[in-house]
Amino acid sequence: MKALVFDCDGVLADTERHGHLPAFNATFEAFGLPVRWSEERYGELLKIGGGKERMATLFDDAQLVRGQRLPADPDGQRELLQAWHQHKTALYKARVQAGELPARAGIARVVGEALAAGWSLAVASTSAEESVRAVLEHAVGAERAARFEVVAGDMVPRKKPDPAVYELALERLGARPQEAIAIEDSRNGLLAAVGAGISCVVTVNGYTQDEDMSEAALVVTSLGDAGQPARVLANRSAARPGATITLADLEACLGVPTPEESS
Numbered sequence: 649m650k651a652l653v654f655d656c657d658g659v660l661a662d663t664e665r666h667g668h669l670p671a672f673n674a675t676f677e678a679f680g681l682p683v684r685w686s687e688e689r690y691g692e693l694l695k696i697g698g699g700k701e702r703m704a705t706l707f708d709d710a711q712l713v714r715g716q717r718l719p720a721d722p723d724g725q726r727e728l729l730q731a732w733h734q735h736k737t738a739l740y741k742a743r744v745q746a747g748e749l750p751a752r753a754g755i756a757r758v759v760g761e762a763l764a765a766g767w768s769l770a771v772a773s774t775s776a777e778e779s780v781r782a783v784l785e786h787a788v789g790a791e792r793a794a795r796f797e798v799v800a801g802d803m804v805p806r807k808k809p810d811p812a813v814y815e816l817a818l819e820r821l822g823a824r825p826q827e828a829i830a831i832e833d834s835r836n837g838l839l840a841a842v843g844a845g846i847s848c849v850v851t852v853n854g855y856t857q858d859e860d861m862s863e864a865a866l867v868v869t870s871l872g873d874a875g876q877p878a879r880v881l882a883n884r885s886a887a888r889p890g891a892t893i894t895l896a897d898l899e900a901c902l903g904v905p906t907p908e909e910s911s
Contacts, residue, residue, distance in 0.1 A: 651823040652762050652898065653814065653846065654755075656773035656780045658833035658853045660787040661749045663740075664694065665854065667783075671740040672703070675732055681706070681716060691855050697774040697807030697836055700733050737776055744782045751787035752851065754871025754878065754892060759788045761895040763795060772817040772830070772840075774801035774808050797821055809836040811843030818844065826903045831871075835859040847904045849893070852881065865904035868893055 657663040669690045676683040683706060685693065693702045707713060707725050719725050743749060762769060773780045777800035785793040797820040804812040818825060825845030832838050832848050834856045841848040842863045850856075850864040851871060861867045865885040872878030872892035880889060884907075887893075887900035 649768065649823055649827055650765075650899065650902070651768040651770065651818070651821045651828040652758075652831070653770045653772050653817050653821075653828055653841075654831045655833060655837045656771050656775055656783055658856065659752065659831050659837075659851060660755055660771070660783050661744075661751050662853060663744075663749050663783060664690070667740055667743050667749045668699065668736075671736045671743065672699070674739050675736040678735060679732060681712075683712070694834065694855055695836065697809070698801050699736065699775065700729055701807070703732050703736075704729055733776070737779055740779055741782045744779075744786050747786070749783065749786065752853075752870055753873040753876040755787050756789075756792075757873060758871050758893070758895060758898070759792055763792065765895060767895070768797075768821045768823060769795060770797040770799060770817045770821055772799045772813045774813065776800060776802055809839035809843065811840050814841050814844035814846055818846070829865075829898050829901055832864075835861065838864055842906055847885075847901050849898060849901055863906045863908075865901035866893075866897070 830841035867882040877891035885901040887897040
């Protein structure tokens, strides 16, 4: 048995810049908050796993809390955070369903190859389950999406870089770590995957292209498609990819030890 486990945001689609960030800012506007995250600020916040957790940083601003009369007690903050996040998720899903977040190159192609070869598939994400499922269906189609296990951030006690979401994905798939490949786009996701003992292929994006990905088996600009070739940035595996990353390339990354394990 072999398994392929995808992250969602930044891997299935370029969701952060064109989906989540506009939805966060529109939510702040809807709730009358004088907050707008710039692309630079949002890039910093991406180091925090989970949308609720990023929004919760607003409560760290004592001036904002006083000026907007936001609750200072944990229960009140938790309730308001839930309302913010529900609103943001609805806006985000609307953008996905409107087709504003096209899948990244190679996703549909590799999923088709994996299903044809009998691989098990999952998504392991720190995002809310309904957001993950919306992106997944848009990226690969409803029929293929139904064949995925979906493990989301609200199903585990700790978010990436903790390996909990990948450990649960392996449990749901009935797979061992050495039988799985993770597809990630960030260092937090990479650390979560290798922390669960899973070899990781990284497809960087604009927010993560300068992060340290030294533990990855393979680092590429994307999985590649016709007219959208992938470029290899680092390779510690036996894979020898061309313009597209194939299922055979991913299989060659199975069981690649991290640099620490190799030393």
